Amino acid sequence: MVNYYTTIQSILNYTRMFFDILIMWLLLYYTIKIVRNNSRTIQIFKGIVLILVIKAVANIFGLNTVGWIADMFVSWGFIAVIIIFQPEIRSLLEKLGKSNVFSRISTLSGNEKEHLVDELVKAVMILSKDQTGALISLEQSHSLNDYVKTGTPMNSMVTAELLTSIFVTSTPLHDGAVIIQGDRLACASAYFPPTNQELPSRYGARHRAAIGISEITDSVTIVVSEETGNISIAEGGQITTVSKKELRDYLLRVVCNEETVVREKNTKTQNRKSYFVIDEPQLVVEKEIETKKNEKGLLNKIAVKKQDGGESAEADKKNAEHKGNLFSGIFNKKKETEVLADRLSELEKEEENIKLPKKKKKKAPSSSMFEEPEILEQQIAAQEAEKKAQAEAEAAPEEPVQAAVIEVLEIKTAQSEDEAKAKKKPARTRKPKDSEESSETKAKRSRKKTEEKPAEDKEAPIAETSEKAGKENAESPVKAGAAADITAENQDHSPIDDVKLEFSASEEVNDHSLEEAVNSADQEGSDKHEE
Numbered sequence: 001m002v003n004y005y006t007t008i009q010s011i012l013n014y015t016r017m018f019f020d021i022l023i024m025w026l027l028l029y030y031t032i033k034i035v036r037n038n039s040r041t042i043q044i045f046k047g048i049v050l051i052l053v054i055k056a057v058a059n060i061f062g063l064n065t066v067g068w069i070a071d072m073f074v075s076w077g078f079i080a081v082i083i084i085f086q087p088e089i090r091s092l093l094e095k096l097g098k099s100n101v102f103s104r105i106s107t108l109s110g111n112e113k114e115h116l117v118d119e120l121v122k123a124v125m126i127l128s129k130d131q132t133g134a135l136i137s138l139e140q141s142h143s144l145n146d147y148v149k150t151g152t153p154m155n156s157m158v159t160a161e162l163l164t165s166i167f168v169t170s171t172p173l174h175d176g177a178v179i180i181q182g183d184r185l186a187c188a189s190a191y192f193p194p195t196n197q198e199l200p201s202r203y204g205a206r207h208r209a210a211i212g213i214s215e216i217t218d219s220v221t222i223v224v225s226e227e228t229g230n231i232s233i234a235e236g237g238q239i240t241t242v243s244k245k246e247l248r249d250y251l252l253r254v255v256c257n258e259e260t261v262v263r264e265k266n267t268k269t270q271n272r273k274s275y276f277v278i279d280e281p282q283l284v285v286e287k288e289i290e291t292k293k294n295e296k297g298l299l300n301k302i303a304v305k306k307q308d309g310g311e312s313a314e315a316d317k318k319n320a321e322h323k324g325n326l327f328s329g330i331f332n333k334k335k336e337t338e339v340l341a342d343r344l345s346e347l348e349k350e351e352e353n354i355k356l357p358k359k360k361k362k363k364a365p366s367s368s369m370f371e372e373p374e375i376l377e378q379q380i381a382a383q384e385a386e387k388k389a390q391a392e393a394e395a396a397p398e399e400p401v402q403a404a405v406i407e408v409l410e411i412k413t414a415q416s417e418d419e420a421k422a423k424k425k426p427a428r429t430r431k432p433k434d435s436e437e438s439s440e441t442k443a444k445r446s447r448k449k450t451e452e453k454p455a456e457d458k459e460a461p462i463a464e465t466s467e468k469a470g471k472e473n474a475e476s477p478v479k480a481g482a483a484a485d486i487t488a489e490n491q492d493h494s495p496i497d498d499v500k501l502e503f504s505a506s507e508e509v510n511d512h513s514l515e516e517a518v519n520s521a522d523q524e525g526s527d528k529h530e531e
């Protein structure tokens with residue numbers, strides 16, 4: 001009797017020990033998992049380990065003060081860790097609270113599960129082909145009821161027709177996500193909290209939302225890109241671009257819980273992206289982390305049903321090399337892939353029966369549409385001002401000539417009127433000769449002269465001014481000609497002569513009118529100068 005009692009007692013003790021170790025192991029496992037998935041926690045974990053090492057070293061060598069400080073850190077560190085990891089702890093507890101032991105999906109029969117997978121694959125294939133954006137989340141053990149509330153409740157059977165209709169862009173329900181609970185389409189237009197991870201710019205709001213929901217729940221989210229038609233799966237904060245076949249394999253595993261074969265060979269560590277792997281993983285270089293190829297990540301979970309009879313490792317390797325991506329190596333069963341291919345081609349045929357409405361071609365936005373309205377207004381105003389200035393310049397071609405004359409007058413105002421009168425005669429006699437010359441010839445002559453003769457002390461400002469006027473007006477024969485008149489004569493005559501030439505270009509100018517012109521031009525020049 002005593003023996004029986006002690007045996008039961010020892011069995012109970014062993015059971016207790018077993019559960020004790022199991023719970024501790026689970027705690028350790030999940031702690032390491034949380035630490036490893038978060039770069040912030042890795043840093044903090046390293047810090048804690050460092051303090052423990054310092055404490056041990058201090059104890060060994062009898063460094064009392066260092067040991068005391070390390071002790072303080074350890075005893076208060078517990079509270080610090082709780083404060084620092086508050087968001088992580090909260091989400092962990094939330095997950096525990098919301099997890100169902102029996103998820104809706106697990107209560108479905110085998111046929112129902114397979115039907116669900118087929119309908120999903122068919123819908124995604126159509127949406128991908130049509131490049132219609134979609135976001136479909138499959139509830140697992142963690143309830144998505146909170147997110148169902150954010151959308152439009154539907155509670156209908158999952159069919160490819162319904163799914164594709166929802167995401168047609170002209171429908172009111174297309175914006176947001178569809179949530180599937182079990183084999184029911186719970187809601188459309190649901191809103192998911194987007195991730196805060198730093199992602200490449202090509203991933204927009206839809207992909208962010210998919211990663212976001214996969215971070216806080218154990219749901220599996222399928223994303224169809226509107227831009228590329230690519231299909232991606234988000235799970236556990238990771239997103240992976242998959243092919244149609246890979247999508248089906250993955251869903252079979254997730255929904256039907258088919259026994260899978262995880263690749264066992266090639267256990268060497270290799271660089272793999274932390275959360276992004278596209279069809280050609282070698283092209284992706286962002287945020288690489290060291291992971292084991294055979295570890296149970298998202299990629300490795302995509303495997304096929306286990307069957308009797310094996311295929312040689314060589315064939316598997318060849319297959320992997322042929323496909324050239326991470327998914328390829330995991331398919332161990334040739335027969336199985338053939339069966340899958342058959343089912344896929346069947347689905348493709350069925351998919352052809354569903355036609356989506358033709359998309360309206362959107363007008364590509366011009367770059368100016370993205371600019372600020374104020375900047376746009378400023379640009380328009382500047383353009384108008386430029387046009388106005390051009391129109392004015394065209395309407396008043398003589399203005400530069402007048403300006404040049406005024407400049408000449410300003411420089412030469414010191415010269416006496418008598419001198420000007422004395423030089424009137426030759427100017428008048430020369431006038432017909434000048435007027436005979438074409439304005440272009442004058443311009444050429446003026447430029448030549450200016451180049452040949454460097455301006456003399458007295459004449460320099462005039463020459464410069466004339467040259468400037470000539471250059472400015474080189475494009476316009478009228479302006480150039482007028483400027484040349486002044487330039488040419490400046491070399492031999494006084495500025496008053498030039499003025500006379502200018503103003504008597506087409507008609508006879510008498511002394512009186514010339515004086516008046518000189519005076520008025522002088523007045524105008526001084527006014528402008530004042531301005």
Ligand SMILES: Nc1ncnc2c1ncn2[C@@H]1O[C@H](COP(=O)(O)OP(=O)(O)OP(=O)(O)O)[C@@H](O)[C@H]1O
Pocket residue numbers: 133134135174175176177190191192193194202203204205206207208209224225226227228
């Ligand atoms: N937080 C969210 N929850 C649910 N759906 C969202 C959320 N954010 C965006 N979406 C959906 O994504 C659409 C916008 O996608 P966006 O073009 O920004 O994403 P994307 O990741 O660049 O994908 P695509 O390649 O399809 O363009 C929205 O019209 C909406 O339907």
